[in-house]
Amino acid sequence: MEKDLLKVIHFQAMEEYPDECCGVILGNLNNSAEDIVFRCSNIQNQLHAKDPENFSRDAKTAFTIDPKDLLAIEKKTRTRGWSIKTFYHSHPEHDAYFSDEDKKMALSEWGEPWYPDATHLVVSVYNGVIKDQALFAWDPESKMFKEQPKKSIQFNS
Numbered sequence: 001m002e003k004d005l006l007k008v009i010h011f012q013a014m015e016e017y018p019d020e021c022c023g024v025i026l027g028n029l030n031n032s033a034e035d036i037v038f039r040c041s042n043i044q045n046q047l048h049a050k051d052p053e054n055f056s057r058d059a060k061t062a063f064t065i066d067p068k069d070l071l072a073i074e075k076k077t078r079t080r081g082w083s084i085k086t087f088y089h090s091h092p093e094h095d096a097y098f099s100d101e102d103k104k105m106a107l108s109e110w111g112e113p114w115y116p117d118a119t120h121l122v123v124s125v126y127n128g129v130i131k132d133q134a135l136f137a138w139d140p141e142s143k144m145f146k147e148q149p150k151k152s153i154q155f156n157s
């Protein structure tokens with residue numbers, strides 16, 4: 001993963017703190033030169049305000065990508081032949097782990113990932129400052145998300 005992209009994501013994570021931020025990295029699967037960060041809106045606070053029973057968490061501990069952003073991503077990937085390479089979100093006041101909730105969102109009811117080729121980046125933010133990050137990829141053998149070596153985040157994968 002390119003350092004410049006990571007910087008953009010870190011900036012967003014600090015800007016939206018103490019809420020979780022979210023977004024995706026889009027690009028050509030065979031060539032990372034075109035990769036871009038597509039920043040998404042976390043609409044979790046609106047969902048929580050409207051329907052606290054079904055959405056018990058607010059944006060401090062959860063995220064939902066704005067459906068408008070999902071449509072825009074769909075359009076971009078279709079017209080440019082791009083893929084979603086990475087989903088990212090932040091964990092304010094929590095460590096950089098892939099939570100049960102994160103796994104649930106990434107998997108279909110059959111336990112298969114919606115996007116088997118996409119990685120998941122989680123950025124930990126404490127007191128508004130980036131503390132840690134971790135990258136997870138689907139392992140079809142064990143049918144689990146596995147943390148990738150730390151160095152795969154700093155440099156181009």
Ligand SMILES: [Zn+2]
Pocket residue numbers: 089090091097098099102122
């Ligand atoms: Zn999470």
